[in-house]
Amino acid sequence: MSKNIPEKITNRLTLYHSITVEYMEAGIETISSPQIAQRLGIDDSQVRKDFKLLNNAGKCRVGYLVKDLKDSIEKTLGFAHAKDAFIVGAGHLGLALAKYDSFNSYGLNILALFDNDPQKVDMQVNNKQIFHISKLPNLTKRLGVDIAILTVPRQNAQQVADFLIQSDIKYIWNFTPAVLKVPPEVKVWNENLMGSFLQFACKDII
Amino acid sequence: MSKNIPEKITNRLTLYHSITVEYMEAGIETISSPQIAQRLGIDDSQVRKDFKLLNNAGKCRVGYLVKDLKDSIEKTLGFAHAKDAFIVGAGHLGLALAKYDSFNSYGLNILALFDNDPQKVDMQVNNKQIFHISKLPNLTKRLGVDIAILTVPRQNAQQVADFLIQSDIKYIWNFTPAVLKVPPEVKVWNENLMGSFLQFACKDII
DNA sequence: AACATATTGTGAAAAATTTCACAACAAAAC
DNA sequence: GTTTTGTTGTGAAATTTTTCACAATATGTT
Numbered sequence: 312m313s314k315n316i317p318e319k320i321t322n323r324l325t326l327y328h329s330i331t332v333e334y335m336e337a338g339i340e341t342i343s344s345p346q347i348a349q350r351l352g353i354d355d356s357q358v359r360k361d362f363k364l365l366n367n368a369g370k371c372r373v374g375y376l377v378k379d380l381k382d383s384i385e386k387t388l389g390f391a392h393a394k395d396a397f398i399v400g401a402g403h404l405g406l407a408l409a410k411y412d413s414f415n416s417y418g419l420n421i422l423a424l425f426d427n428d429p430q431k432v433d434m435q436v437n438n439k440q441i442f443h444i445s446k447l448p449n450l451t452k453r454l455g456v457d458i459a460i461l462t463v464p465r466q467n468a469q470q471v472a473d474f475l476i477q478s479d480i481k482y483i484w485n486f487t488p489a490v491l492k493v494p495p496e497v498k499v500w501n502e503n504l505m506g507s508f509l510q511f512a513c514k515d516i517i
Numbered sequence: 518m519s520k521n522i523p524e525k526i527t528n529r530l531t532l533y534h535s536i537t538v539e540y541m542e543a544g545i546e547t548i549s550s551p552q553i554a555q556r557l558g559i560d561d562s563q564v565r566k567d568f569k570l571l572n573n574a575g576k577c578r579v580g581y582l583v584k585d586l587k588d589s590i591e592k593t594l595g596f597a598h599a600k601d602a603f604i605v606g607a608g609h610l611g612l613a614l615a616k617y618d619s620f621n622s623y624g625l626n627i628l629a630l631f632d633n634d635p636q637k638v639d640m641q642v643n644n645k646q647i648f649h650i651s652k653l654p655n656l657t658k659r660l661g662v663d664i665a666i667l668t669v670p671r672q673n674a675q676q677v678a679d680f681l682i683q684s685d686i687k688y689i690w691n692f693t694p695a696v697l698k699v700p701p702e703v704k705v706w707n708e709n710l711m712g713s714f715l716q717f718a719c720k721d722i723i
Numbered sequence: 724a725a726c727a728t729a730t731t732g733t734g735a736a737a738a739a740t741t742t743c744a745c746a747a748c749a750a751a752a753c
Numbered sequence: 754g755t756t757t758t759g760t761t762g763t764g765a766a767a768t769t770t771t772t773c774a775c776a777a778t779a780t781g782t783t
Contacts, residue, residue: 318716319770325712329696343730350696354772359732371779372730388715403616407609413671413694417711419718458718465619484717488619490535490556500717502710505623506531509594510524511690511706512625512664525740549760560742565762577748578760 316387320361324384326351327361331381343374390418395456396484399471400463401426401434401441404486408460409436422454444471448478457481465489522593526567530590532557533567537587549580596624601662602690605677606669607632607640607647610692614666615642628660650677654684663687671695 316324327347334342344362348355362375365383369375385391398405401424408414409421424441426432432443442450450456459480463471468489475483476497485491486502493499522530533553540548550568554561568581571589575581591597604611607630614620615627630647632638638649648656656662665686669677674695681689682703691697692708699705 317769321716322709322712325709325715326696326707329694333696345730350698355730356733356773357771359730360771363732369731371732371777372728372781373779374730389718394718403609403613407613410609411710413711414714417715419714482717484714488535490532490539492556498717500713501532502713503528503531504617504708505619506528507706507708508620508625508690509531509623510527511688511704512595512600523739551760561760562743562763563741565760566741569762575761576750577762578750578758580760 316364320364321388323351323353323357323361324388327358328381328384328388331377331384334377335381340377341370341374342377342380344369346374388417390416393418393420394458395420395422395454396458396460397422397447397451397456397480398424398439398460398462399426399444399447399475400424400461401428401431401436402462402464405460405462406436408462408486409439412437419458421460422456423450444474447475451478451480458484460484460486462486522570526570527594529557529559529563529567530570530594533564534587534590534594537583537590540583541587546583547576547580548583548586550575552580594623596622599624599626600664601626601628601660602664602666603628603653603657603662603686604630604645604666604668605632605650605653605681606630606667607634607637607642608668608670611666611668612642614668614692615645618643625664627666628662629656650680653681657684657686664690666690666692668692 330342330347330350344355344358347358362369362380365380365387367375367379367383396419398409398421405424409424414421421439423439424436425444425447426441427444429443431441434441457480459475459482461468461472461475461483465487468485468487469491472483472491472493476493481497483491483493483497483499484502485499486504488503488505490501491499536548536553536556550561550564553564568575571586571593573581573585573589602625604615604627611630615630620627627645629645630642631650631653632647633650635649637647640647663686665681665688667674667678667681667689671693674691674693675697678689678697678699682699687703689697689699689703689705690708691705692710694711696707697705
């Protein structure tokens with residue numbers, strides 16, 4: 312990524328991207344900022360401001376070319392820069408993410424899964440093998456992977472995170488509710504599912 | 518919820534909450550704003566500003582009582598107001614969410630799952646039954662449920678959402694990458710997993 | 724060809740959020 | 754009992770984000 316795009320804009324860009332995918336499938340060639348804005352419940356000038364980042368000019372009274380828009384978003388968000396990652400924890404969530412093929416088109420390659428349950432080891436999910444967690448340090452080094460998606464139970468989260476850090480993992484996408492303690496060079500992204508839900512729920516549902 | 522708390526603050530409050538849970542388990546009774554701030558990589562005055570919402574005074578040179586803090590966050594975020602919900606789509610993600618017991622303590626009760634696959638129907642997950650999707654309208658009305666967690670494949674998302682809306686579902690927590698078209702009275706919360714990842718990835722990697 | 728209309732692009736204003744700075748204070752140390 | 758220290762609470766400043774307003778413009782209509 313050349314520019315450091317603020318989180319909120321990144322988030323909106325992915326939503327715009329989903330809409331372009333839908334329009335492409337429907338065979339619609341152009342889309343306007345008010346159309347997108349209405350769909351997402353935001354201001355249309357916001358959409359245009361976001362698009363300015365993409366260096367993708369629209370046409371007055373017509374809007375934007377869906378295909379160009381889609382390509383620009385993909386370019387700006389770096390979909391093409393494939394990044395390799397491991398899923399650590401082969402429970403339902405880990406398996407769900409392993410099966411989530413969208414990751415690939417967004418530039419995230421899941422290479423393998425890890426678990427400490429001998430029953431799960433050596434199984435295959437979506438063409439990805441589940442290894443015993445003890446194999447992780449070796450494979451991390453051999454494959455040069457530095458991203459881990461952490462989907463273990465909360466109770467084990469810190470302990471497993473420590474192990475990942477020892478194994479030279481630098482980026483942890485944390486799906487557990489634990490707030491991990493990590494050294495400054497390791498970056499954590501908390502998925503915080505409940506936070507998301509509460510934002511949703513608190514707004515309207517008493 | 519009395520006050521309409523901004524999303525960002527709600528999100529931080531849940532992270533603070535996780536830390537209080539951890540401190541409680543560790544038997545630590547007080548916590549200070551700089552401690553929390555450092556852990557989350559944010560400014561300590563931010564933490565104190567957030568806490569002002571909780572009506573929970575700290576003590577100079579000591580910090581905040583962990584237990585009081587935890588209780589205030591739970592009260593403010595309405596953990597006690599149990600909300601009932603259905604999971605629609607019993608794939609891996611749906612099953613993962615059904616097994617995610619934290620939902621309960623955060624005030625979200627998953628009552629049942631729905632799927633259109635006859636093989637899955639009548640199975641039990643974490644004491645919750647999987648019903649055929651055709652049973653949803655009836656159960657929605659009978660149980661007064663108006664929240665649905667949507668975990669179907671993207672291709673079916675809009676169609677299933679339309680069906681949910683017909684069945685009087687008012688709140689959709691959307692885990693699919695589709696941007697749903699809904700009437701104004703229906704609220705959608707897009708989980709947007711890839712958006713999250715890209716925010717994470719774009720920042721540092723590459 | 725003139726006019727009406729829908730849309731972009733953008734500067735300015737407004738609102739929201741974060742950071743800074745520091746007074747007030749309570750606990751601990753001396 | 755006085756000093757030092759770490760922390761809260763909070764106004765003010767800075768920054769970021771969103772909204773507003775409108776000129777410019779391209780398309781369709783009469």
